[in-house]
Amino acid sequence: MPDQSMRGFLSMVERDFPDQFVRIAEPVSHEFDITAIVFELELSGRSPIVVFENVEGFEMPVVTNIAGNRRLLAGALGIASDDLPAAFQERCQNYIPVEVVSNAPWQEVVFEGNDVDLTRLPIPFHFEVDAAPYITAGQITARDPETGVDTTSFHRLMLKGKNRLGVSLHSRRRMYIYHQNAEARGENLPVAVAIGTHPFHYMGSMADSYPTEVRKYEIIGGFFGEPYRVVRCSTAGIEVAAGAEIVIEGEILADVHEPEGPFGEFTGYASYRSTENVFVAKRVSMRKDAMFHSIASGMSADHLVILGISREAEIRTTLQRSLPNVTGVHVPLNTAGALTAVIGMRKTEEGQPRQAIMTVLGTDSFVKCVVVVDDDVDIFNLSDVMWAVSTRVRAEEDIVFIPGAMGFILDPASHPETHTVTKVGVDATKPKGRDFAERLVIPDEQRARVRTIMERAGISL
């Protein structure tokens, strides 16, 4: 039976990928140090899990960057990193009903009523622009008051007081709709927030298109290949991951809005856009030795790798239906893991790149730029992609614009009121059947030969 907790994942990484696990015993401040260290590691080309054992002023350790490394996520699934989008696509369609268990370690310590004090948690202040410390790894679970079906998803939570958090539901997906449905009945929305869950929970919670009656927990079960174990908490029969470290129960208020943000978002910008909702905590439960999980915010790999994989999986699924000659899909992290899609194709007919552009833009509202390249171009190497764009594109023929399209509220270039954007498609494939300049290549045998010469000359590569 796989260990479905965050701890289970940490043990696997510490055992199988020891070089990707870092413990910092040096004292650090919860203000800015934690996220800044993840960014420093990224700048040096590393993305290990980091455990901060000594956060000044707090007893609880902080764990971060558990989802910033494709190798570790692939390791948990037992696959190669390149197969992540295909596995994501396949697991997201393998719904497995949950197993409700009666007890969970997070029920060991409970604070209720006046004893609730969220300021005692080591909630990091991520960027100087942030309005307050933010819980970034809070999986909120709620049931739709109309249908009873539940969902679970990350939403940023701004620390406002001992029992008060600001919350933004800007993705406007199920959680937003459930809250609207509760508001229409004049009711608050009961929710539970699970902090410290396995990265498969993170992955399953990012699933996008699935039937409304399906529970996200059933999708998460698909990632584990067995029922996801949940425990019923005291709030409105809501079920919460049994493996969680900390659970905060309460409600998102109806018809109450307060300033929330700014917050350093995954776009790499401070975001001032928010639905400005308010969450009031009534009960906090945790393991005796709870660890606080935080996701490095801003444009960090921790924030973007799974988002990018989920976009690649979604786009790949749709493209495969109509264009089997598509050879690959890449949503690069440095386009906020969502805003640009690069499509590789073995073109057999003119018009196919434009068909791919329309399909991608029709599939994914996040994507605002689609670039289609031939299969001799490495879609994972952006300098190769830019070379193709620079040398194969005739702007007047190969670039299409779609003004007034649905954009993403956190994209700072989207319209301030409507959030619409102009989407762009770039066909960077060579024209078919016409002579086109021949690409310069150095054959593999020649490369092998010069490597031997260089080795003999003492030049190491």
Ligand SMILES: Cc1cc2nc3c(=O)[nH]c(=O)nc-3n(C[C@H](O)[C@H](O)[C@H](O)COP(=O)(O)O)c2cc1C
């Ligand atoms: C780390 C992280 C933080 C996120 N924060 C928010 C947020 O603050 N507000 C929001 O609406 N969506 C946020 N999202 C996106 C939602 O979690 C995502 O769109 C999810 O699929 C929505 O699920 P739902 O259908 O249950 O609402 C975040 C995603 C990640 C990975």
